[in-house]
Amino acid sequence: xxxxxxxxxxxxxxxxxxxxxxxxxxxxxxxxxxxxxxxxxxxxxxxxxxxxxxxxxxxxxxxxxxxxxxxxxxxxxxxxxxxxxxxxxxxxxxxxxxxxxxxxxxxxxxxxxxxxxxxxxxxxxxxxxxxxxxxxxxxxxxxxxxxxxxxxxxxxxxxxxxxxxxxxxxxxxxxxxxxxxxxxxxxxxxxxxxxxxxxxxxxxxxxxxxxxxxxxxxxxxxxxxxxxxxxxxxxxxxxxxxxxxxxxxxxxxxxxxxxxxxxxxxxxxxxxxxxxxxxxxxxxxxxxxxxxxxxxxxxxxxxxxxxxxxxxxxxxxxxxxxxxxxxxxxxxxxxxxxxxxxxxxxxxxxxxxxxxxxxxxxxxxxxxxxxxxxxxxxxxxxxxxxxxxxxxxxxxxxxxxxxxxxxxxxxxxxxxxxxxxxxxxxxxxxxxxxxxxxxxxxxxxxxxxxxxxxxxxxxxxxxxxxxxxxxxx
Numbered sequence: 448x449x450x451x452x453x454x455x456x457x458x459x460x461x462x463x464x465x466x467x468x469x470x471x472x473x474x475x476x477x478x479x480x481x482x483x484x485x486x487x488x489x490x491x492x493x494x495x496x497x498x499x500x501x502x503x504x505x506x507x508x509x510x511x512x513x514x515x516x517x518x519x520x521x522x523x524x525x526x527x528x529x530x531x532x533x534x535x536x537x538x539x540x541x542x543x544x545x546x547x548x549x550x551x552x553x554x555x556x557x558x559x560x561x562x563x564x565x566x567x568x569x570x571x572x573x574x575x576x577x578x579x580x581x582x583x584x585x586x587x588x589x590x591x592x593x594x595x596x597x598x599x600x601x602x603x604x605x606x607x608x609x610x611x612x613x614x615x616x617x618x619x620x621x622x623x624x625x626x627x628x629x630x631x632x633x634x635x636x637x638x639x640x641x642x643x644x645x646x647x648x649x650x651x652x653x654x655x656x657x658x659x660x661x662x663x664x665x666x667x668x669x670x671x672x673x674x675x676x677x678x679x680x681x682x683x684x685x686x687x688x689x690x691x692x693x694x695x696x697x698x699x700x701x702x703x704x705x706x707x708x709x710x711x712x713x714x715x716x717x718x719x720x721x722x723x724x725x726x727x728x729x730x731x732x733x734x735x736x737x738x739x740x741x742x743x744x745x746x747x748x749x750x751x752x753x754x755x756x757x758x759x760x761x762x763x764x765x766x767x768x769x770x771x772x773x774x775x776x777x778x779x780x781x782x783x784x785x786x787x788x789x790x791x792x793x794x795x796x797x798x799x800x801x802x803x804x805x806x807x808x809x810x811x812x813x814x815x816x817x818x819x820x821x822x823x824x825x826x827x828x829x830x831x832x833x834x835x836x837x838x839x840x841x842x843x844x845x846x847x848x849x850x851x852x853x854x855x856x857x858x859x860x861x862x863x864x865x866x867x868x869x870x871x872x873x874x875x876x877x878x879x880x881x882x883x884x885x886x887x888x889x890x891x892x893x894x895x896x897x898x899x900x901x902x903x904x905x906x907x908x909x910x911x912x913x914x915x916x917x918x919x920x
Contacts, residue, residue, distance in 0.1 A: 448509060449482075462486040462510030470501065470516070477501045477516070486510060661685075667696040667762065669706075669785040673904050677779035680769065681714060684777055690769040692778065697759040700787050704755055705837040706748030707784040708762065709901075713739045714775045723763040724752045732764070732778070741865075743780075743901035750788060750837040780904065786830075788837040796838035800845050803831035807852065818894045825860060826899060828853040864902035867892055871909065886913055 448456040448470070450463040458467060464484035471478055480498040481488040488495040489508040507514045611617030623631065663686045664674050676685040678692040686692075698704060708722070712732045720732040730746045754760050762783070768774050791799065807827030814821040832849035835841040867888055874885040892906035 448514075456514075458509050458512050460510035460512050463512070467509050468495070468507070470507075477518070479505075479507055479516070484509075665694060666759075667694045667781070667783045669696055669698050669783050671782065673709075673780050673782040675780055675908065677777050678764070679714075679766070679776040679778055680773070681775035681777055685779075689766070689773065691763060691765045693761060693763045694781075695759040695761050696783055698753070698785055699756045700785075703750045703788045703790055703837060704753055704785050705750045705788050705833050706753055707786070707833070708746045708748055709780070709782050709784060710744050710778055711740075711742060711780045711901075712744055713777045715777075716774075719766060719768055719774065720776055720778075721765050721767060722746060723761075723765060724748050725754060725761055727752055732776075747833070747836055748783070753785075780901070784899065786833055788834060791834075791838060793838055793840045793842070796834055797842045797845055800831040800835050800841070800849065803827045803834070804845070804849060804852070807831070811856065819897075821856065821863070822860060822896055822900065825853060825856040826897070828856065829899070860896070860900055860902070863895060864892070864900070864905075867895070867902075868905070882913060886910065889913065 448454055448458055449465050449467040450458055450460070451465045454466065462485075464482070464486070466482045467484040468479060468481050468488045471480070477500070478498045479488070479490060479495065479501055481495045490499055491506055492508070501516050503517050505516045507516060608621065611621050626634070661676075664676065667674070678684065678686050678688050680687060680689045712720070713735060715732045715734060717734045718731050719734075721728050722730045722732065729748060729752065733744065736742060748762075764778055766774065766776055769776075804827070807824045810820045810824035810827060814824065828849050832846065832853055835846040835849060871885050871888045874881045874888065889906045889910040892902055896903045896906075898904070
């Protein structure tokens with residue numbers, strides 16, 4: 448009994464295996480056995496674990512099909528040649544072939560009937576065998592040899608050619624038929640290779656590309672590359688850090704150093720995120736402004752707190768409201784500038800700061816002559832400010848002058864950067880972007896700025912995106 452047609456009893460049920468179970472006779476007793484089917488066999492609603500002896504009235508279930516077993520007593524069927532009437536054959540009856548030799552032991556017969564309408568199960572009842580005439584199955588007539596196909600005449604072939612000439616497909620078929628056999632084989636191979644190539648391209652386009660795992664940076668390289676990845680809490684954060692994010696950076700120098708932390712921040716309220724250096728708070732992240740995405744922030748890392756030629760320095764951004772709150776905040780474009788500062792007395796530091804301020808004033812007067820002079824003026828004021836910040840007991844009036852002039856020049860640098868970026872956007876926002884002109888603008892930005900100004904880093908990032916776009920085009 449099973450699903451395939453080579454079984455004596457075919458069970459048309461999805462739960463039936465190919466060879467599901469069998470009923471066999473041994474020493475005058477009939478047994479039922481499951482043939483390691485996928486869904487199992489039940490006998491009288493109990494799972495069949497091994498071969499079990501059968502009794503009349505036992506119910507064998509295979510999926511939704513239930514078979515009732517009955518013994519057939521008495522002699523086997525007699526021949527229909529005795530003149531007895533043949534019993535009509537049921538169209539839904541499965542007939543088990545009788546053994547070729549007479550058997551003296553009781554035999555079994557199973558009849559599979561279609562299930563009644565609107566019932567999920569089909570019942571197969573075993574019929575008690577009574578002496579009755581055997582059914583005569585008419586022999587299948589021998590297959591007749593098929594007649595050989597008629598060979599088309601010349602007129603038939605001409606008519607077929609005229610029909611094919613009426614359509615483009617037909618003309619292509621005629622051309623194909625007229626090609627030599629080696630040519631057709633070669634064309635078939637080339638077409639097959641082309642089809643495989645197209646399928647490979649389609650699969651590569653549809654399949655998701657493997658994205659390299661991105662590791663979260665935990666160390667800053669002094670005067671190194673900017674870390675563009677963002678940290679904090681929110682939808683656009685690269686690496687979520689709800690409450691704090693820490694970095695380390697070592698530094699070795701024969702002299703004292705002063706550091707400047709450069710970064711950008713957004714979604715921060717007043718005094719929400721503090722900045723700590725080696726366990727000491729050095730400042731807080733300022734609250735948001737109108738152009739927060741373009742704002743470049745910096746904070747001085749005092750030389751008295753920096754560890755030189757020793758353990759690595761630890762820099763921590765700490766959101767003091769998280770936990771228990773869940774406020775969003777974001778830090779990105781982070782890098783540390785470290786400037787060696789000679790160990791000078793307050794008098795020597797003041798003389799050197801005056802020289803820096805004098806050079807800065809000269810560069811500012813020549814800002815219209817050279818592209819880099821405005822930036823050099825701002826940087827000289829900045830160097831004087833940092834030197835005085837790192838020197839204890841430095842003259843406060845010089846410190847105030849350097850810091851004020853540096854802050855006055857910075858908006859002019861920012862305006863120049865914004866003007867160049869607007870020109871870049873105009874070239875890119877055309878219907879057909881002028882990538883060559885846009886690239887020239889970005890390549891010209893380092894003529895006006897160095898790394899200390901954020902315009903330099905932004906131009907490098909945009910230039911990288913532009914090169915990727917050029918490769919795509």
